[in-house]
Amino acid sequence: MIQLIGNGTLITRNANKPLIKDGCVAVEKNKIVDYGITKDMKASYPGASFYDSKGGIIMPGLINAHGHIYSALARGMSLENPGVSKNFTQILENLWWRVDRALSTKEIEASAYVTYLDGIRNGVTTVFDHHASAGSVAGSLFTIAGVARDIGIRTSLCYEVSDRDGKQISDAGIKENADFIGWAEDEQSDMIKAMFGLHASFTLSDETLEKCVETAADCGFHVHVAEGIDDLNDSLEKYGMRVAERLDKFGILKPNTLAVHCIHVNKNEIQLIKDSGSIVIHNPESNMGNAVGCADILKMMEEGILVGLGTDGYTTDMFESLKAANLIQKHVKGDPSVAWSEPPNMLFQNNSEICARFFNNRIGVIEKDALADIIVLEYFSPTPITQDNIDSHMHFGLCGKSVISTMVDGKFIMKDRVMQDIDEQKIYADSRQTAEEFWNRA
Numbered sequence: 001m002i003q004l005i006g007n008g009t010l011i012t013r014n015a016n017k018p019l020i021k022d023g024c025v026a027v028e029k030n031k032i033v034d035y036g037i038t039k040d041m042k043a044s045y046p047g048a049s050f051y052d053s054k055g056g057i058i059m060p061g062l063i064n065a066h067g068h069i070y071s072a073l074a075r076g077m078s079l080e081n082p083g084v085s086k087n088f089t090q091i092l093e094n095l096w097w098r099v100d101r102a103l104s105t106k107e108i109e110a111s112a113y114v115t116y117l118d119g120i121r122n123g124v125t126t127v128f129d130h131h132a133s134a135g136s137v138a139g140s141l142f143t144i145a146g147v148a149r150d151i152g153i154r155t156s157l158c159y160e161v162s163d164r165d166g167k168q169i170s171d172a173g174i175k176e177n178a179d180f181i182g183w184a185e186d187e188q189s190d191m192i193k194a195m196f197g198l199h200a201s202f203t204l205s206d207e208t209l210e211k212c213v214e215t216a217a218d219c220g221f222h223v224h225v226a227e228g229i230d231d232l233n234d235s236l237e238k239y240g241m242r243v244a245e246r247l248d249k250f251g252i253l254k255p256n257t258l259a260v261h262c263i264h265v266n267k268n269e270i271q272l273i274k275d276s277g278s279i280v281i282h283n284p285e286s287n288m289g290n291a292v293g294c295a296d297i298l299k300m301m302e303e304g305i306l307v308g309l310g311t312d313g314y315t316t317d318m319f320e321s322l323k324a325a326n327l328i329q330k331h332v333k334g335d336p337s338v339a340w341s342e343p344p345n346m347l348f349q350n351n352s353e354i355c356a357r358f359f360n361n362r363i364g365v366i367e368k369d370a371l372a373d374i375i376v377l378e379y380f381s382p383t384p385i386t387q388d389n390i391d392s393h394m395h396f397g398l399c400g401k402s403v404i405s406t407m408v409d410g411k412f413i414m415k416d417r418v419m420q421d422i423d424e425q426k427i428y429a430d431s432r433q434t435a436e437e438f439w440n441r442a
Helices: 038-044 069-074 088-102 105-121 140-151 167-187 206-216 229-239 243-249 267-276 284-289 297-302 318-333 342-356 390-396 424-441
Strands: 002-011 019-028 031-037 049-052 057-060 062-067 124-129 154-157 192-194 196-200 221-225 258-261 279-282 306-309 374-377 403-408 411-415
Touching: 002 038, 002 374, 019 038, 019 057, 031 038, 062 258, 062 279, 062 306, 062 318, 062 342, 069 088, 069 105, 069 424, 088 229, 105 124, 105 140, 105 403, 105 411, 105 424, 124 403, 140 154, 140 167, 140 192, 167 192, 167 196, 167 206, 196 206, 221 243, 229 243, 243 267, 267 297, 279 297, 284 318, 297 306, 297 318, 297 342, 306 318, 306 342, 318 342, 318 390, 342 390
Parallel strands: 002 049, 002 057, 062 124, 124 154, 154 192, 196 221, 221 258, 258 279, 279 306
Antiparallel strands: 002 019, 019 031, 057 374, 374 403, 403 411
16 A cells, blocks of 8 residues: 655655655555655545644755764663763773673663664664673663564674673684574564674774774674774774774775774875775764764865764764754864855765665665655744755754654654653663663662
8 A cells, every 4th residue: 555645845855856745655565656646646546544644844864973872771870980981982882882791682682672762753764773781781782673573673783792791702702693694684674684893993902993893794784983082093903903903904894894984094094995996984072972073074075085973872862963064074173164065964975875786776766666764843934945955954944853753664653742652751761760670689
Protein backbone atom coordinates (compact mmCIF):
# COMPACT_ATOMS: atom_id res chain seq x y z
CA MET A 1 0.00 0.00 0.00
CA ILE A 2 1.18 3.51 -0.85
CA GLN A 3 1.64 6.00 1.98
CA LEU A 4 1.55 9.72 1.23
CA ILE A 5 3.20 12.30 3.49
CA GLY A 6 2.09 15.72 2.33
CA ASN A 7 0.68 19.19 2.89
CA GLY A 8 4.03 20.59 3.99
CA THR A 9 7.13 22.37 2.77
CA LEU A 10 9.15 19.56 1.22
CA ILE A 11 12.93 19.98 1.50
CA THR A 12 14.31 17.14 -0.59
CA ARG A 13 18.09 17.68 -0.37
CA ASN A 14 18.36 16.59 -3.98
CA ALA A 15 19.62 18.94 -6.66
CA ASN A 16 16.71 18.50 -9.08
CA LYS A 17 13.94 19.89 -6.87
CA PRO A 18 15.41 21.11 -3.59
CA LEU A 19 12.13 22.61 -2.36
CA ILE A 20 8.43 22.08 -3.11
CA LYS A 21 6.10 24.52 -1.33
CA ASP A 22 3.10 22.21 -0.94
CA GLY A 23 5.05 19.00 -1.20
CA CYS A 24 4.22 15.34 -0.78
CA VAL A 25 6.21 12.10 -0.73
CA ALA A 26 4.90 8.71 -1.85
CA VAL A 27 6.26 5.66 -0.01
CA GLU A 28 5.78 2.03 -0.97
CA LYS A 29 7.11 -0.58 1.42
CA ASN A 30 10.50 0.82 2.45
CA LYS A 31 11.26 3.10 -0.52
CA ILE A 32 10.31 6.48 -1.90
CA VAL A 33 8.53 5.94 -5.20
CA ASP A 34 7.49 9.48 -6.06
CA TYR A 35 7.25 13.05 -4.79
CA GLY A 36 5.65 16.28 -5.95
CA ILE A 37 2.82 18.70 -5.21
CA THR A 38 0.25 17.33 -2.76
CA LYS A 39 -2.84 17.59 -4.96
CA ASP A 40 -1.02 15.96 -7.87
CA MET A 41 0.21 13.12 -5.68
CA LYS A 42 -3.26 12.51 -4.25
CA ALA A 43 -4.62 12.32 -7.81
CA SER A 44 -1.87 9.91 -8.86
CA TYR A 45 -2.37 7.61 -5.85
CA PRO A 46 -6.10 7.71 -5.04
CA GLY A 47 -6.07 4.69 -2.77
CA ALA A 48 -3.10 5.76 -0.68
CA SER A 49 -3.15 6.57 3.03
CA PHE A 50 -2.39 10.22 3.77
CA TYR A 51 -0.36 11.74 6.59
CA ASP A 52 -1.13 15.45 6.93
CA SER A 53 1.97 17.47 7.82
CA LYS A 54 -0.29 20.48 8.51
CA GLY A 55 1.99 22.99 6.84
CA GLY A 56 5.15 21.79 8.57
CA ILE A 57 8.50 20.73 7.10
CA ILE A 58 8.97 17.37 5.37
CA MET A 59 12.58 16.35 4.88
CA PRO A 60 14.99 13.38 4.93
CA GLY A 61 15.79 11.73 8.24
CA LEU A 62 19.00 12.89 9.89
CA ILE A 63 22.21 10.86 10.06
CA ASN A 64 24.55 10.89 13.07
CA ALA A 65 27.95 9.90 11.72
CA HIS A 66 29.62 9.31 15.11
CA GLY A 67 28.10 8.57 18.50
CA HIS A 68 28.74 6.71 21.75
CA ILE A 69 25.65 4.88 23.00
CA TYR A 70 27.55 3.54 26.02
CA SER A 71 27.75 7.03 27.55
CA ALA A 72 23.98 7.42 28.03
CA LEU A 73 23.77 6.43 31.68
CA ALA A 74 26.49 8.90 32.71
CA ARG A 75 24.08 11.82 32.50
CA GLY A 76 23.77 13.27 36.01
CA MET A 77 26.24 10.77 37.48
CA SER A 78 28.63 11.83 40.25
CA LEU A 79 31.58 9.48 40.81
CA GLU A 80 33.42 9.26 44.12
CA ASN A 81 36.98 10.58 44.12
CA PRO A 82 37.22 11.10 40.36
CA GLY A 83 39.65 14.00 40.68
CA VAL A 84 39.29 17.29 38.84
CA SER A 85 39.77 16.72 35.11
CA LYS A 86 41.92 19.49 33.68
CA ASN A 87 42.64 17.93 30.28
CA PHE A 88 41.15 15.40 27.88
CA THR A 89 43.22 12.43 29.05
CA GLN A 90 42.07 13.04 32.62
CA ILE A 91 38.45 13.18 31.42
CA LEU A 92 38.94 9.75 29.85
CA GLU A 93 40.64 8.31 32.93
CA ASN A 94 38.34 9.85 35.54
CA LEU A 95 35.04 9.32 33.74
CA TRP A 96 34.68 7.46 30.46
CA TRP A 97 37.12 4.60 30.98
CA ARG A 98 35.71 4.09 34.45
CA VAL A 99 32.19 4.00 33.00
CA ASP A 100 32.94 1.54 30.20
CA ARG A 101 34.75 -0.88 32.55
CA ALA A 102 31.67 -1.06 34.78
CA LEU A 103 29.05 -1.63 32.06
CA SER A 104 27.15 -4.92 32.03
CA THR A 105 24.81 -6.23 29.34
CA LYS A 106 21.88 -4.74 31.26
CA GLU A 107 23.34 -1.22 31.12
CA ILE A 108 24.41 -1.61 27.49
CA GLU A 109 20.86 -2.55 26.52
CA ALA A 110 19.32 0.30 28.53
CA SER A 111 21.79 2.79 27.00
CA ALA A 112 20.91 1.62 23.50
CA TYR A 113 17.17 1.93 24.05
CA VAL A 114 17.25 5.47 25.43
CA THR A 115 19.86 6.73 22.95
CA TYR A 116 18.07 5.39 19.91
CA LEU A 117 14.69 6.64 21.15
CA ASP A 118 16.12 10.07 21.93
CA GLY A 119 17.53 10.12 18.41
CA ILE A 120 14.14 9.22 16.92
CA ARG A 121 12.58 12.09 18.87
CA ASN A 122 15.18 14.41 17.34
CA GLY A 123 14.68 13.11 13.80
CA VAL A 124 17.75 10.85 13.66
CA THR A 125 17.09 7.78 11.53
CA THR A 126 20.66 6.45 11.09
CA VAL A 127 23.39 6.20 13.75
CA PHE A 128 27.06 5.25 13.35
CA ASP A 129 28.01 4.11 16.85
CA HIS A 130 31.42 3.46 18.42
CA HIS A 131 31.01 1.16 21.42
CA ALA A 132 33.17 0.32 24.46
CA SER A 133 32.42 -1.88 27.48
CA ALA A 134 35.69 -3.37 28.73
CA GLY A 135 33.92 -5.36 31.44
CA SER A 136 31.38 -6.86 29.01
CA VAL A 137 32.95 -7.15 25.58
CA ALA A 138 31.58 -10.42 24.22
CA GLY A 139 28.14 -10.04 22.67
CA SER A 140 27.94 -6.30 23.34
CA LEU A 141 27.44 -5.34 19.69
CA PHE A 142 24.79 -8.03 19.30
CA THR A 143 22.95 -6.58 22.31
CA ILE A 144 22.91 -3.12 20.72
CA ALA A 145 21.90 -4.56 17.35
CA GLY A 146 18.99 -6.34 19.00
CA VAL A 147 17.75 -3.04 20.43
CA ALA A 148 18.13 -1.29 17.07
CA ARG A 149 16.13 -4.05 15.40
CA ASP A 150 13.44 -3.87 18.09
CA ILE A 151 13.03 -0.12 17.66
CA GLY A 152 13.46 -0.16 13.88
CA ILE A 153 16.29 2.34 13.54
CA ARG A 154 19.14 2.11 11.02
CA THR A 155 22.61 1.74 12.51
CA SER A 156 26.28 0.91 11.96
CA LEU A 157 28.13 -0.62 14.92
CA CYS A 158 31.70 -1.36 15.96
CA TYR A 159 33.66 -2.16 19.13
CA GLU A 160 36.60 0.08 20.00
CA VAL A 161 39.72 -2.07 20.39
CA SER A 162 42.18 -0.67 22.93
CA ASP A 163 45.21 -1.90 24.88
CA ARG A 164 44.38 0.28 27.88
CA ASP A 165 42.84 -2.65 29.81
CA GLY A 166 45.37 -5.28 28.78
CA LYS A 167 45.90 -7.84 26.04
CA GLN A 168 42.99 -10.09 27.03
CA ILE A 169 40.49 -7.24 26.63
CA SER A 170 42.03 -6.00 23.37
CA ASP A 171 41.88 -9.50 21.93
CA ALA A 172 38.25 -9.78 23.06
CA GLY A 173 37.50 -6.50 21.26
CA ILE A 174 39.09 -7.80 18.07
CA LYS A 175 36.99 -10.97 18.31
CA GLU A 176 33.77 -9.02 18.98
CA ASN A 177 34.37 -6.92 15.87
CA ALA A 178 35.14 -9.98 13.77
CA ASP A 179 32.11 -11.92 15.01
CA PHE A 180 29.76 -9.02 14.44
CA ILE A 181 31.17 -8.19 11.01
CA GLY A 182 30.64 -11.80 9.95
CA TRP A 183 27.07 -11.78 11.29
CA ALA A 184 26.21 -8.47 9.59
CA GLU A 185 27.59 -9.68 6.27
CA ASP A 186 25.47 -12.82 6.51
CA GLU A 187 22.39 -10.74 7.34
CA GLN A 188 22.84 -8.57 4.22
CA SER A 189 20.51 -6.02 5.77
CA ASP A 190 20.36 -2.32 5.01
CA MET A 191 19.27 -1.74 8.61
CA ILE A 192 22.37 -2.93 10.48
CA LYS A 193 25.96 -2.67 9.26
CA ALA A 194 29.34 -3.33 10.86
CA MET A 195 32.69 -1.57 10.95
CA PHE A 196 35.93 -2.40 12.76
CA GLY A 197 36.39 -0.13 15.78
CA LEU A 198 39.67 1.24 17.11
CA HIS A 199 39.94 3.58 20.07
CA ALA A 200 42.91 5.82 19.21
CA SER A 201 46.58 5.61 18.33
CA PHE A 202 47.79 6.36 21.88
CA THR A 203 46.04 3.27 23.36
CA LEU A 204 47.02 0.88 20.56
CA SER A 205 50.38 -0.87 20.17
CA ASP A 206 51.89 -1.79 16.82
CA GLU A 207 51.21 -5.46 17.61
CA THR A 208 47.52 -4.80 18.23
CA LEU A 209 47.16 -2.62 15.14
CA GLU A 210 48.68 -5.41 13.05
CA LYS A 211 46.16 -7.89 14.47
CA CYS A 212 43.29 -5.49 13.78
CA VAL A 213 44.32 -4.87 10.18
CA GLU A 214 44.77 -8.59 9.54
CA THR A 215 41.39 -9.41 11.09
CA ALA A 216 39.46 -6.56 9.51
CA ALA A 217 40.52 -7.42 5.94
CA ASP A 218 38.44 -5.19 3.64
CA CYS A 219 36.17 -3.83 6.40
CA GLY A 220 36.42 -0.12 7.12
CA PHE A 221 37.71 1.26 10.42
CA HIS A 222 35.97 3.65 12.80
CA VAL A 223 38.74 5.37 14.78
CA HIS A 224 39.44 8.52 16.80
CA VAL A 225 42.26 10.45 15.13
CA ALA A 226 44.31 13.14 16.92
CA GLU A 227 41.38 14.23 19.09
CA GLY A 228 43.56 15.38 22.00
CA ILE A 229 47.11 16.72 21.95
CA ASP A 230 48.26 13.71 24.03
CA ASP A 231 47.40 11.42 21.12
CA LEU A 232 49.78 13.38 18.91
CA ASN A 233 52.53 13.62 21.54
CA ASP A 234 52.34 9.88 22.23
CA SER A 235 52.72 9.04 18.55
CA LEU A 236 55.67 11.39 18.11
CA GLU A 237 57.46 10.15 21.24
CA LYS A 238 56.93 6.41 20.71
CA TYR A 239 56.90 6.07 16.93
CA GLY A 240 58.53 9.23 15.54
CA MET A 241 55.50 10.05 13.41
CA ARG A 242 52.20 11.88 13.67
CA VAL A 243 48.90 10.09 14.28
CA ALA A 244 47.52 10.05 10.73
CA GLU A 245 50.97 9.05 9.44
CA ARG A 246 51.04 6.09 11.82
CA LEU A 247 47.54 4.95 10.89
CA ASP A 248 48.36 5.30 7.20
CA LYS A 249 51.47 3.17 7.68
CA PHE A 250 49.24 0.30 8.79
CA GLY A 251 46.76 0.79 5.92
CA ILE A 252 44.00 1.97 8.22
CA LEU A 253 43.26 5.11 6.23
CA LYS A 254 41.08 4.13 3.26
CA PRO A 255 37.76 5.11 1.62
CA ASN A 256 35.61 3.09 4.03
CA THR A 257 37.31 4.42 7.17
CA LEU A 258 35.79 7.04 9.49
CA ALA A 259 38.63 9.19 10.84
CA VAL A 260 36.89 10.93 13.72
CA HIS A 261 37.90 14.41 14.96
CA CYS A 262 41.27 15.01 13.16
CA ILE A 263 41.98 18.10 15.26
CA HIS A 264 45.75 17.90 15.70
CA VAL A 265 46.66 17.09 12.10
CA ASN A 266 49.01 19.09 9.89
CA LYS A 267 49.12 19.83 6.19
CA ASN A 268 50.87 16.57 5.33
CA GLU A 269 48.34 14.52 7.29
CA ILE A 270 45.45 16.28 5.56
CA GLN A 271 47.05 15.28 2.27
CA LEU A 272 47.36 11.66 3.48
CA ILE A 273 43.70 11.62 4.48
CA LYS A 274 42.75 13.08 1.10
CA ASP A 275 44.91 10.66 -0.89
CA SER A 276 43.56 7.66 1.04
CA GLY A 277 39.95 8.71 0.43
CA SER A 278 39.20 8.48 4.16
CA ILE A 279 36.17 10.18 5.68
CA VAL A 280 36.55 12.77 8.46
CA ILE A 281 33.81 13.17 11.08
CA HIS A 282 33.53 16.53 12.88
CA ASN A 283 32.05 16.67 16.41
CA PRO A 284 32.06 20.36 17.38
CA GLU A 285 30.11 20.30 20.66
CA SER A 286 32.19 17.48 22.12
CA ASN A 287 35.41 19.15 20.99
CA MET A 288 34.43 22.37 22.75
CA GLY A 289 33.25 20.54 25.87
CA ASN A 290 36.49 18.58 26.16
CA ALA A 291 38.56 21.68 25.25
CA VAL A 292 40.62 19.69 22.74
CA GLY A 293 40.61 22.25 19.94
CA CYS A 294 38.88 22.76 16.61
CA ALA A 295 39.40 20.72 13.46
CA ASP A 296 40.10 22.78 10.34
CA ILE A 297 37.19 21.25 8.48
CA LEU A 298 36.99 24.23 6.11
CA LYS A 299 40.49 23.47 4.87
CA MET A 300 39.71 19.76 4.62
CA MET A 301 36.55 20.37 2.61
CA GLU A 302 38.41 22.82 0.41
CA GLU A 303 40.90 20.02 -0.30
CA GLY A 304 38.06 17.70 -1.34
CA ILE A 305 37.92 15.50 1.78
CA LEU A 306 34.48 14.09 2.59
CA VAL A 307 33.68 15.59 6.02
CA GLY A 308 30.61 14.45 7.91
CA LEU A 309 28.95 15.54 11.14
CA GLY A 310 28.50 13.62 14.38
CA THR A 311 27.72 14.21 18.04
CA ASP A 312 30.31 12.03 19.85
CA GLY A 313 27.61 11.15 22.38
CA TYR A 314 27.31 14.77 23.50
CA THR A 315 23.73 14.99 22.27
CA THR A 316 21.39 13.21 19.86
CA ASP A 317 20.21 16.49 18.29
CA MET A 318 21.97 16.92 14.97
CA PHE A 319 20.62 20.46 14.64
CA GLU A 320 22.67 21.33 17.74
CA SER A 321 25.77 19.96 16.05
CA LEU A 322 24.93 21.89 12.88
CA LYS A 323 24.73 25.18 14.78
CA ALA A 324 27.88 24.46 16.80
CA ALA A 325 29.83 23.59 13.64
CA ASN A 326 28.93 26.97 12.22
CA LEU A 327 29.77 28.95 15.36
CA ILE A 328 33.04 27.28 16.33
CA GLN A 329 34.60 27.98 12.93
CA LYS A 330 33.59 31.65 13.06
CA HIS A 331 34.97 31.96 16.59
CA VAL A 332 38.29 30.21 15.96
CA LYS A 333 38.95 31.98 12.67
CA GLY A 334 37.71 35.35 13.93
CA ASP A 335 35.65 35.71 10.78
CA PRO A 336 31.84 35.91 10.87
CA SER A 337 31.59 35.24 7.14
CA VAL A 338 32.87 31.64 7.20
CA ALA A 339 31.18 28.25 7.68
CA TRP A 340 27.74 29.21 6.39
CA SER A 341 27.21 26.47 3.80
CA GLU A 342 29.72 23.87 5.02
CA PRO A 343 27.86 22.61 8.15
CA PRO A 344 24.55 22.04 6.28
CA ASN A 345 26.50 20.32 3.52
CA MET A 346 28.17 18.09 6.13
CA LEU A 347 24.87 17.16 7.78
CA PHE A 348 22.86 16.55 4.64
CA GLN A 349 24.90 15.96 1.47
CA ASN A 350 28.03 14.54 3.10
CA ASN A 351 26.41 12.34 5.74
CA SER A 352 24.21 10.96 2.97
CA GLU A 353 27.28 10.29 0.82
CA ILE A 354 28.95 8.59 3.80
CA CYS A 355 25.97 6.25 4.12
CA ALA A 356 26.30 5.45 0.41
CA ARG A 357 29.71 3.93 1.15
CA PHE A 358 28.29 1.52 3.73
CA PHE A 359 24.63 0.91 2.91
CA ASN A 360 23.27 -0.56 -0.33
CA ASN A 361 20.56 2.02 -1.04
CA ARG A 362 20.42 5.81 -0.96
CA ILE A 363 19.76 7.33 2.47
CA GLY A 364 19.28 10.92 3.59
CA VAL A 365 17.62 12.34 0.49
CA ILE A 366 14.11 12.57 -0.97
CA GLU A 367 14.39 11.00 -4.41
CA LYS A 368 12.91 8.03 -6.22
CA ASP A 369 14.21 4.65 -5.03
CA ALA A 370 15.87 6.14 -1.92
CA LEU A 371 15.07 4.43 1.36
CA ALA A 372 12.05 5.99 3.08
CA ASP A 373 13.72 7.66 6.06
CA ILE A 374 11.58 10.79 6.44
CA ILE A 375 10.88 13.28 9.21
CA VAL A 376 8.16 15.87 9.70
CA LEU A 377 8.81 19.02 11.74
CA GLU A 378 6.44 21.55 13.23
CA TYR A 379 7.82 24.94 12.26
CA PHE A 380 6.00 28.23 12.35
CA SER A 381 8.37 30.23 10.19
CA PRO A 382 8.29 34.01 10.68
CA THR A 383 9.67 34.50 7.17
CA PRO A 384 9.25 32.82 3.77
CA ILE A 385 11.16 29.59 3.12
CA THR A 386 12.70 29.60 -0.34
CA GLN A 387 15.09 27.45 -2.29
CA ASP A 388 17.82 30.01 -1.60
CA ASN A 389 17.38 30.41 2.16
CA ILE A 390 16.82 26.83 3.36
CA ASP A 391 20.12 26.78 5.25
CA SER A 392 19.22 29.98 7.11
CA HIS A 393 16.16 28.24 8.54
CA MET A 394 18.33 25.25 9.47
CA HIS A 395 20.79 27.47 11.33
CA PHE A 396 18.33 29.74 13.12
CA GLY A 397 14.90 28.11 13.12
CA LEU A 398 14.82 24.32 13.37
CA CYS A 399 15.91 22.12 16.26
CA GLY A 400 15.48 18.52 17.29
CA LYS A 401 12.41 19.32 19.36
CA SER A 402 10.72 20.60 16.19
CA VAL A 403 10.39 16.98 14.99
CA ILE A 404 6.89 15.56 15.38
CA SER A 405 7.09 12.39 13.25
CA THR A 406 9.92 10.08 12.28
CA MET A 407 9.72 7.35 9.63
CA VAL A 408 12.49 4.78 9.17
CA ASP A 409 12.51 2.30 6.30
CA GLY A 410 8.92 3.15 5.41
CA LYS A 411 7.55 2.74 8.94
CA PHE A 412 6.55 5.49 11.37
CA ILE A 413 8.51 4.93 14.57
CA MET A 414 7.11 8.16 16.01
CA LYS A 415 3.91 9.77 14.77
CA ASP A 416 2.69 13.12 16.10
CA ARG A 417 5.21 12.83 18.95
CA VAL A 418 3.85 9.41 20.03
CA MET A 419 6.10 6.35 19.76
CA GLN A 420 4.43 3.57 17.80
CA ASP A 421 4.41 0.04 19.28
CA ILE A 422 7.04 1.07 21.84
CA ASP A 423 6.41 1.41 25.58
CA GLU A 424 8.56 4.50 25.92
CA GLN A 425 7.54 5.29 29.50
CA LYS A 426 8.55 1.81 30.69
CA ILE A 427 11.87 1.99 28.83
CA TYR A 428 12.80 5.28 30.49
CA ALA A 429 11.59 4.14 33.92
CA ASP A 430 13.70 0.98 33.63
CA SER A 431 16.64 3.07 32.45
CA ARG A 432 16.46 5.36 35.48
CA GLN A 433 16.45 2.37 37.82
CA THR A 434 19.30 0.73 35.93
CA ALA A 435 21.31 3.96 35.99
CA GLU A 436 20.90 4.34 39.76
CA GLU A 437 22.14 0.79 40.33
CA PHE A 438 25.00 1.43 37.87
CA TRP A 439 26.07 4.62 39.64
CA ASN A 440 26.37 2.74 42.93
CA ARG A 441 28.64 0.19 41.27
CA ALA A 442 30.78 2.30 38.92
